[in-house]
Amino acid sequence: MRQSFHNLYTGQRDIGAGGGEYYDSASTHAALSFLSTYDNHNPFYLQVGYVNPHDICEYLHNHEQKTIPDSVVQQTVGESALPPLPENFEYDVGETLLQQVCRRHGGALIHDKIRRAVQRWSDLQWRFYIWNYYRYVEKVDYEIGLLLNALAQTDLAENTLIIFSSDHGEACASHQMFQKFTLYQESIRVPFIVASLGDCFGLQKSSFDHRHFISGVDLLPTICDYAEAKIPQGVQGHSLRPILKGQKADWRTFAFIESNYWGRAIVTDQYKYVMEYLPADDFVPLGPDPTRLGREQLFDLVTDPFETTNLSKELPYQSELKLCRKLLWTQEEKLNRHPLTHHRSQETISSWRNTLRQAWVQANLATK
Structure with a gap:
């Protein structure tokens, strides 16, 4: 970041994920100084990242x-x-075994x-x-x-x-x-x-x-659009400018989310679909791969906005379940999967993979 932008914050060390009591005030004062003294006629981009x-x-x-x-x-x-x-x-x-191993089981990964x-x-x-x-x-x-x-x-x-x-x-x-x-x-x-x-x-x-699914990938193209800068090739998001002006736009009909390496989700106008992949032996993020499908969750966000009733095993909802799977796998076909190469990332995934596999063995034994 320090090599990409001119930084207003000039502390001895970078702002971390904690310490908002001090750092947020320092960030505000730096931004106030900029706004009160800026006398250049050129457009500017000012980003203030608050901790709290x-x-x-x-x-x-x-x-x-x-x-x-x-x-x-x-x-x-x-x-x-x-x-x-x-x-x-x-x-x-x-819920998915990945969620339980990462957050609920004794010795949780996170x-x-x-x-x-x-x-x-x-x-x-x-x-x-x-x-x-x-x-x-x-x-x-x-x-x-x-x-x-x-x-x-x-x-x-x-x-x-x-x-x-x-x-x-x-x-x-x-x-x-x-x-x-x-x-x-x-x-x-x-x-x-x-x-x-x-x-x-x-x-x-x-x-x-309430109608459009907005994602973090839309931030960059939106900012580039308003700044009249060229949007880089390969960007998956879209500029929000037409939507913000109340114009019609060819827009996505669902949101796609990843979490904890093997976890995926799709959110449509009505349904939320959550799934996990069974760990593979390499360091290439999985997807799409129906052969490694783990547990699933399906929620009707219209009648169950707090996600309390999992419908994935209910017979009347199997068509919706299949549709959500198809949406997710179609989206994943568009993604560029790059292998993890850093040794620390590989060590983490190796450790998590071993713990998950042990949990799957125990879960399968418990259901027999």
Whole structure:
């Protein structure tokens, strides 16, 4: 990044995944300085990467090595102030084995120390975790407010396009999960807002688009389009400019998601399909490969938006299941699969593969 852009943040070390309490304020001040002093007539691209609400991860890591007193018992916060548990606090016991091995089994591949800690949590502790997450959201909301207020005071406000998004969601106790690393909606969905304080972009103000599937791959072509820069060849996303102006666009009819190397999902207007691949011996990401199909989940997001009822084994839904499989495999045929070459990546996948294979042996024995 430092070689690709001119950086306003000049700290002694790069901003990490934690420390939003300090770094977000520093980022805001750097951006405010830029906006208040920019006197060049050339267009600019300013990207501000806030840490929060990512510091919820640090809150969780605090539970790895120590027992933190119950805040309700200690009267730090009243029970009435805590958000309720989500409607989908319970989870599908038939979810993919990959999800269970990565996040639920003893010796979980991802954040096992946190998993062990939250296993002992009471409902109030789960609710306090959600309460903390909302506080981190409020912190970054304050920083963004400072940024927008500063922009409004400049001559740049009328012709500046503002794009707000995030890299992932947060489980927030849904499916008894924390952080990301899942294919459930709470982890894969992110906010996406495009706005302007002026009227020169022809944006549909105060409107919410429920019809189009937006993906992270659309960011680059959208920015290039508005910057009148050439969109690089091989980019899979599309510019959102026609949609933002309320025009018709030839657009995708589903969203495609990958997680934890072997996990895949498809989201259509009505259904959510989740699947896993059985590990192979090489280091080329799998897909499409029907011969290595593992467990599946199918949810009707219209009647079951919280993904509580797995329909994949229900006879009336087999046609929808097959259609979702076809959509996923058709999409995967378009992807360029490159083998992992770095030794650390290979070591991680080798270790995960061995653990998963052992879990599959045990699962097959249990079903006999």
